[in-house]
Structures are given as structure tokens and as C-alpha cells.
Amino acid sequence: MKSKILDLIDFDKVNTLLEGFNKSTGFVTAILDLEGNVLSKSGWRQICTQFHRVNTETSHRCTISDTVLAGKMKKGDDYHFYKCLNGMVDVAVPIIIKGEHIANLFSGQFFLEKPDITFFIKQAEKYNFNKEEYLKALNTVPIISEDRVKVIMSFLLNMTNLISEITFQKHELMELNDALRSNQERYRLLLENSMDAILLTSTEGTILSANKAACDMFQRTEEEICKLGRNGVVKLDDPRLAVFIEERKRYGKAQGELLMIRKDKTVFPVELSSSLFMDQDGIIRTSMIIRDITERKRVEEQLIEAKEKAEEANKLKTEFLNNMSHEIRTPMNGIIGFSEMLDLPDLSSDKRSYFAKIIKNSSLQLLRIIDDIIDISILETKKEKLNETEFCLNDFLMEQFSIFNLKSKERNIPFYIKKAFHDNQSYIISDKTKLAKILGNLLDNAIKYTSSGYIEFGYYQEEKNLVIYVKDTGIGIAPKNHRIIFERFSQGDKDISRKYGGLGLGLSISKENAQILGGNITLKSEKGTGSTFFVSLPYKPGKTNKANVSVSSTNELPKTKPVILLAEDEEINYLYIEALFEDKKYRDFKLVHVKNGKEAVDYCLNSDDVKLVLMDIKMPVMNGHEATRLIKSKLPDLPIIAQTAYSAESDKEEALQNGCDNFISKPINKEKLFGLIKEYTKVG
Template identity: 35%
Template sequence: MDYSYFSGLIQNVALLLVFSFLYATRWIDSTHSKKLWPNIFAGFIVGGIGILLMFTPWTYQPGHYFDLRTILLAISGLYLGAIPTIIAIIITVAYRMFLGGDNVFLGVCLVLISGLTGIAWRKLQQRRGGKNNILSLYVLGVIVHVFMLLLPIIFPREGSDTLVKFMAIPILTIYPVITVLLGHLMNAQLENWRNRKAKERLYESEQRFTKMMLDINMIFINIDINSKIIFCNEYLLSITGYTEEELIGKNSVDIFVPVDEKENTEKGLRELFEKNRDLHHFESKILTKDNRELYVSWYNSVITDDYGKIKGIASLGENITEKKATLENLKETKEKAEESNRLKSVFLQNVSHEIRTPINAIMGAISLLKESSVGKEMREKYYEVLRLSGNRLLSTVNDLIDISQVETQQIKVNKSDFNLSEVLTNHVNVATPIAGKKNNKIICTSKYLHTNTILHTDKNMLNGIIINLMSNANKFTTDGIIEMGSFDEHGNIVFYIKDNGIGIPENRLDVIFDRFVQADSSLSRPHEGSGLGLSIAKAYAEMLGGNIWVESEEGKGSTFFFSIPKDEVKHTIPNEGKVENKIAPLPNHKILIAEDDKLNYLILKKIVENMGITNILHAQNGVEAVEMVKNDPEISLVLMDIKMPEMSGEEATQKIRIFNSTIPIIAQTAFAMPADRNKFIEIGCSDYIPKPIDKDDLTKLLHKHLNSTQ
């Protein structure tokens, strides 16, 4: 056998194999990218291979040479695309023209046709979405080489018919087959490249996913069908306090699930693994290493093998502990706000009732007193109604003012030394006749009742606490005993007010000291009052450095306790022979009453007249008051209303002090805040009395200042 016949063919095939190898290792990436230089480089290499093919032709018969450049350029156009193939065509055409010969034109046309046909076939396949299968490759090979046979016919020369007959068999048999084989090899290379790229993308995706799961601020955990942990991320370790060695391979239920939830969790996992029950999303608690509970919102995905059998679960969890606590706090705050609004509504209804009721009694009594048929006995009863209703109205207003002062922090602790025994005695004496109206008995068992103990604290606040607690006890007790006592404990004096009244329901014990709250907050309650007394007492006790609490049993009575520090208590010898000064009449004085309200003026005038003072002047505004004091040096004292038309009492006092620095000026006003007294003293007033004016308090003030001027 003449092996030289096949040597050129083998060499050409080898070069085509080199082409396919270069395609697999160098050009696949570049031909699937938009980069220009790799494609240009590929075109030069393909052109070089085309030159080598022509340099080592296949000797079909002596004098007749063939090469496989048509297959090279067609496959290049199909797999590499336009840019590399056009560059290869240019290089191959240039070399063919360099070789010269009788068939240069045919050779150039053959190169152009095969390369451009490959490019066109690529575009057609891409448009159709088809693959380069064996049939498609064979058709491409036939088309290219049919053109190869037609060229001598289209451009005839001497011997063209003989050439076509001579070329037809190898061109139409061997060339399409080699085209198919080379295309099939290129397909295999392309498929391998695609598989490799898919693996690379999968690996990169797995790496990104793994890194994301490791770094994400969410829990990521995988467990197998035995609930054993096979993977967990750093975030789970950080929030639970475990290490990876302590978790991997361990039962997740035993480690993370609280005891009271283990049975349900294990049951749910069994149902999931056995019945594929949907557990895509749920919330649960997990335990940390130090036994803290965390709330987690889980998103689960079942892991299966190639046969669909469940192998485990991949779970992504959000730590919602803080979010849940916030929601619970918001819920609790909302409920408290709703309850507060309800209580405020009840409180406003209560206050409205407490204001309207005495006003109604006052207006009714006044209306009845105007009737001429009213006898002396009934008139006295109406007067008592006016007095009691006025006191009740004043008590409500005072409570509102006190709680307002507490809430706005306008009230300040003003400590002084006073005899504790006198305070306790006074409360017993004042409370006894009030309690007697309900057939209650007041007793005091405190050891300080009979000692000469000097207490250093705010006397007014202490009185306020006791008054509110005594009033509260008397309000809810009938035919009973109210005991006021004390004992020493941990450096404090603990006072208590004990009654055997109706008691307080257990579910109201925690709220009765709150503002706007009463033990019975219904509109049908039988007891009057604003419901502020206990909250005022609590505020005062805390401001004095103590505390207040209650013990009660419904139907059996209550005991209210409050403590104040004892570290500033001292004992002194009582003043012997102390005699109360009687308030004597004050004749021979001239009083100026500066008051724009006529009714208030008449009341003040009557109080002053009852002291034996008949020389009384009246100024209806500040301007008149200033002029009267300036023009009448015999005026002994001025009762100065603060709020008046034309000129206020403040301005009038300041103007009077310019020319008279000694005359006593007593501010009488409805401004009753703690800071008001200091304010009026600073502008020049000698003293201060709030409205509504107490007759006894005013009498004492007049004696104090008029006696000092005699």
C-alpha cells in the first residue's frame, strides 16, 4: 500500500485536530465574550493553520493536490464567528495569491465561499435556535463543497470538465465526512466547555452561598433526618455561645429546644420526615448555652436526594427576640394607654360630678333662702348645706391643684422643726367629730402622741398624707374604728391608718395609688371624692424620702402604711405653761380693701367688721388703691387683690412701696401655687392669703400685722 497517498491527508487532519485543540483550550472563552483582541489573535492562528494546510497538501493523484482549508474555514465560521474567520480568510487569500498558479482565482473564491458560508450557517443556526448536530454539519459540508465543484463550471477553463469529474468523488464523499467529524469534535469540546463553566458557576454559587450563610446576620443550620446538626453558621454560634465543635453531630432538639416544647418539636419533625408535612415558616424559642431564651422566625427548606427522598432540612432563622419584646412592650403600652384613657374619662366624669354636685346644692340652697316663707330652722339647715357643699367643692379644687403641682414639679419640700405630738393630737381632734357622723371612733396608738419629739420634715406634706389617709378610711368605714399608729423600722418612722371598713378588692391593690384611679371606678360607686387623695399621699411620701403601701382584705378593712426618715428626729423638753393667745378685737384701725369683685368685697368687709374695725375703705382697682394710700396716711393695712382691672395688685404694690415702705400689704388672690407666695413677697407684699379666704386665717393675719404697728 502506498502510504504516501494518505500522508498529506493525515497531515491535514492533524492540523484540523490542532485547530480543535486550540479551540478547546484558548478560543472558546474569547468567542463567547465581547473582547476584540482574543478574537483577532484567534483569526491569525486560524489563518496560520490554513497556510500550513496549503503547505502540506494531500496528493490525490500525481499532479492533483487537495487540502482541507475549506473545512477549516467553514468550521471556523460556524464555531468561532465572524471576526476570527474573516481575519483567517484574509490571511489565507493572501497566501494563496502569493503561491500563484493557474487556479489562483478559483482558490481565492473557494476560501471566500467556505468561510462566509460557515459564518452564514452560524447566523442561521442561532436564529433558528438549532444545534450543530450531525445532519446539520453534513449539510454544511455538502453545501460548501458543492460550491467547490461548481466554481470550475461557473468559471470554465480548459480541462474544467475533467477536473470536476476528477474532484467529485473525494469532494462529495470524504470532505463532508471530515466536516462532520471535525464538527462533532468541536461539539464535544463545546459541551465540555459548557459543563466546565456550569461547574465553575455552580462552585462559585456554592462559595457565594456558603460565604453569605456564614456571614449573614441570620441563623443558618442544616440538620439530617435524625435531627443532628451537619452545618451551622457563625451567627448562630455568636448568639447562642456554643462553638462549632459543640454543635456539629449533636441532636439539635436536645441542645436548642426548651423542655416544655421538645415533645411537640420532635413530633413535628417526624411528621415532616415521614409525611413531608409543610413546615415552611414558623416561630419558636431556642435556648442559648447560658439557658437564655431567644425567639426565632424560621424559614425551612427540605433537602432531598436524586430519588426525592428527604435527607434533612435547611433552615434560615431570624432572631426576633428584640423585635418580639418591642412588640410586647408596644402592646402593653397600648393597653396601658387605652386603660389610661378610660380611667381619665372616668376621672373627668368623677371630677365633673364632684364639682357639679356641690354647686347644684349651693345654687339650690341660695334659691330656697330667697323665699320669704323659709323659717329660721330651715334657714340654718340651708346655711349648713352651703357650708358643707362649699367645703366639698374646695376639697376637690385643692386636690386638683395639689396633683397639678406634683405633676408639674412645682411643689418643693420645705423642711422645718415641729412637735410631732402636737400634729398627731391635732389630727385626732379634727377627725373625731367628722368620724362621729358615721358612728366611727378615732384612736391613736402611736408612742409619739405622748412624747416631746421634734421632727424635721415638711409639716404640710406630712399633714397632707395623714389627712388624705384618714379621710379615705372614714369614707369607707361605718360603725367602725379608725386607728392611727406608728412603729420604727430600719431608720424610718412608719405611720399607719387602719380601718375595719369595706376593704379593697385584690385586683385593685396595685393601682389605687395611680392617678385617676379608685378602687371602685364605676359611675355607680356610693362614695364621693375625686380619686386623687391616695396618689397625692404617695407623691408626698416619696418626696419626703419614704414610701407608701397598703394591706387589705375585702370585707374586713384596710391598713395604709407610709414611712419617712427618722434620722433627723430629736427629743426636746416641752415648753411649760404655754398659753394660747386669744384673738381680741382691733378697733381704731383703718383698713383698705382693694377688690374689684363686689361679693368678695362684702365678705371681706364683714370679716373685718367682726373684728371691731369699722373704718373700712374700698378700691375697685389698683389705680384707686395707690391714690388712696398716697392721700390717706391713716390707713393701717391694705388687703390687696392681685388680679384687678386697669392696674393689677402686683403693680399697685410696687408703686405703693416707692413712697410707703412700712404699711402692711396682704395679697389675697386665687393664685394658689407654692411659688406664688414667694413671688408676692418679693414684689413688696407683707403676707399672702389664698382664696377662698378662711375667716380664721385672715383674722390671725390682721392681728399679726396690726398688733405689730400699734
């Protein structure tokens, strides 16, 4: 049976497949039968073809090595490594068809580690090889890790299994067709017991009979199949159908793949073998043997997908390494270059201080890169542990605010913070270090990718989860990239990545840390409209919390309370005044925060409960003077107190001329502020 099955293998197609595999991977291959005869091969290493296989003694060593390696296949291993007597490493995969070992697929002439040059020099001298040419040929032999070899060999193993399956199917189909042509009675027996669907048709295409497997395949009775004919089972718009019919007419038989249809309208791929034969009455009939290859196609697609994923992963890692080289060299150039300039004799103290600042910033940039690489390496091991402690979330957010507020000011971007709980109710249990890494990466990105508008971060409670968010008005992210930006070494837009830099690790680190905390990260973003990242974590309130009292992001109290509107673009100033209103005397007020003059005008003109406005003068979009004039034109009796960092008499006069009722200078004095509030609202 071995020789018969080997005869069925189309070695021309196998050669083409192996040659393509050689060109794409660099692996040389050969198929040998169990007696050592070469049935197919693709590529040989120069060191073997021009040296080892030429010399009588080294050629004999090759034969011994092939025989030993082939013998090891009898032990039932999927593949086996062997170092040949000439110093090369070979690996073999058995070709097994229906449990019978009929041949071996060899790949080889590579090294698993750097070769011992001394061994090959001695070998060249011993067998009178041209030493220079021999060592030159040796240098072309690749060094490949055992893990990569195993991946390649796993692919080859799947390929040999596929060759085996196709060959066996071909063998079965040929035997079945022979039986059908030779004996009608035997045909009927096979018809009823075959695992494959079998149809008997006239030369005109009328279906005369269908076996049980065909009925099961098409979800119809034999009568239905015969009545509907080809129209009921074949997808007629399959372009391969006309080619198949023409081949059968010309040669009396045909074999190929087509699409067919079940009763429930599902379309599925089949392998179809059809041939003409003469029945016992001397009438020419057509037999069609049909095998559902849905599973085989799925495996083939998986192999292709796995190969594409491996290639993409390799490409991403290559891009990452190139990018990392660039990202490391950039701060290193700053550190080394400006360190050398510090030694210039005529350097002024201002420039020396400026250069020292550049060196410090470059060092911090380099440190962040190193931290990211260490973080991703630790996460790769899956051994990162959770270290939960109790801490005040409001204090934690203020720490982050103080760090990143300086960075946002350098870019002239307003930076806001929103809290959902009072300080004495904001204690939570979580891993503070991991939370800092998550929030740090998100805020870093927000500042990096935002050139105008604002950045806001904060938190709120959503059922049993605590949601921390970072919102920006930056460049945004296209929906198609929402998934890949969280993958390691990936960045959503290559052009933007080149412009802004970065390793493409920050969001991956953030997501994996969020998952360790028992949560996840999602985002809402469109290109050009900014982004909002949401970190959803299990809410674990701390034992230190005083009362279960929550407030909205604008500290809203019941709507029946009178409103004091605070128009203030600086978050620190807002937080200070918010803290002042914790005084029991002023909890009867509802403090509402807006960030510019336009928002102040809109709120006042659309609300009936504003009792007093604290108006900052210098604000974006619309300043306090213009906002006051607009409000007073519609609501002349609404008290407006100007607040500004400028305390000159002329500033106070300008505020009063534009409609303000009074004036308070920054830093704001608590007693004076509440004195004015009492004067104008008659409360307190």
C-alpha cells in the first residue's frame, strides 16, 4: 500500500509548495521514503552540495545521519532533532497516512547556537576542502532558535497532515470510482454505506439517486434531491462549476472544489469527484462523490491567519525595536550633548541653568522609557501581584493634579479635576501604585496629544464600580484603531506616532494593570474630536469613610437651594473656594462651577435660582468684564462680585464700570468673601 499511496502524491505540486516555503522562510526541505530515496526536495545548503555531499567520506556521514534520523521517527515523535556527523542540525517530521508511516519530511542544515569554528576548520583540513570557500559557505548556514524551529516544524507537521489527508481522500475516491465502474452491485453497497455523499446522475444532469450521506448533507430526502435536481444542491453562480462540467465532458472525469447549498440555505465547500461509467444496461451514467470540507477549510484559514499573525507580530516587534532605539537615542543625545557644553569656559550662568534643565528633562524622559520596558517585562511574566491598601482617592487625584498641572501649563492647556465624593467619604481600597501608572499614562497621553481646548479628569460611581476618566480635546482616535492601541508595540496612526514619538507601550501597560485590579479600560473617541478614557474598577470603599454622602462633579445639592455661580478657569482656585463652602453656615447654598464667561452668561440667562455670581476677570473664550455686561443687560439686579489677581485701584474701577457690584482680590480672604456673600444674599 505504501508504494501505491506514494504514487498518488502529486510531487510536482509538493515541490512547488516546498520551494515557496523555502523562499519565504529560508528552511530547506526534502521528502524521503523509508528506504532513504529522495522523493522531493527544495534547496540545499551550499556547504552540503559543494562539500559534504561531494566528498566520499563526508557524504557517507550524511547518509548515516539521514538513516539515524529516519530511524528515530519510528518511536512515534511528531518531530526529532539530530546533529549530523558533519556538524549540522537536522529535524524530521513523519508523513503518516491513516496511521501508516510512509515517508519522512526533512528540514535542516542549520544551527541552534553559534557553531564551533575550530571543528569546521579541522574538518576542512582533514578532507582537503578549500578552507576559505568552506568557511564562507559555513557563514551562510543560519542560526535559528529551537523555539522558532518548533513553530516552523509545527507548521510543517500540519502541512504533512494536510498532504496525508488529501492523498488518502484521493486514494479513497479513486478506489471508489474503480469499484463503481466495475460492479453495479458493489457500487450500491458502497453507496449506502459510504461516509461521503454520492449522487448518480444521467449525462444530462438529472439526479437519479442519492445515498443516505447525501440526504444528511443536504438535509433533504432522496425524493426531494432527485426532484429538485442540480438546482437544489449546487450553488449555480460558483464560477468553478462551468470549468468542472467542461473537464468532465472532455476527459470523462473531473475533480475539484465547489460550493453547495443545504435545505436551510447555508452554503458550504465540498470536494467533488465525478466520472462517467456504463451501468449494467449499457447506459452512460455519472457518479459524483461529494465530501464536505468545511472543517478542512477552517483549519487552512487558521494556518494562514496564524502565519499572518506571526508575521505581523514580528513586524510590530521590529518596528518597536527601531522605535525604541530612536526614543532612547533622543534623550541620550540631550544628556551627552548638553553635558559636554556645560564645560564651555564662557558659558553664562543662565545658559548653564538652562542646559542643566534640559539634561534633567532628558534623564526623566529616558527613565520613563526604561520604566515602561521594565513594566512590560514584568507583566509578560504574569507574576505581577496585587498590593491593596486603603487611601484617600481625593488626595491621590490631587497628587496627580499637582504633577500634571505643571505640564499642562507649559502647553497653555487648562487642566480640570472633578470629584464625586467629599474627602471624608473618598477612601477606597486598591493598589495605589498600579492606579498611579494607569492614570499617569492616560494623563501623559492627554497632554501630549492636546494642543488646544482643555483636559479634565476625575471619577464617579456607577453601580458597583468606580469609574476614573481622563477627557481631552486633542487629536482623537479613529474607531477602527480603538482596539489595536491597547496591544503591545502598537500605535493607532503611524504618521502621528512618528510626529509625537513614544514606544506604544503606555496603553498596553495601563490596560493590563487595570485587569490586575479587576477592571478594564474603554474609550470614546473620534478622530479630530478628542478622547475620553474610562477606567472601570470594582468599588471597594475604605473603613475610614465617615458617611456615605456623594456629590456630583459640580457639588450639586438639592435644586431648591439658592445658587452661587463661580466663574473660574483655574482648577486650584475652584477647589479652594469649594473647600470654603464646606463650612456649615454655607451648606444652604448650591455652588455651581463654570469655566469661562460664556458658560457663566448661558447659566445665568437660563436659570432662575442664581443669587450671586463670583466672576473671575481673566478667563478663556469670554472674559469676566464682557460676561458681566451681558448678564447685567438682562439681569440688572443679580449681584456680581469680581475676583482677580490684580489689586490695583484701576482694576477695581474697571470691574465696577463694567457692572460688577463689588470686588475681591486673590488670594481670597475667607472672612471678606463670606462677608460679601452675606451682604448681597442676606444669608449667613
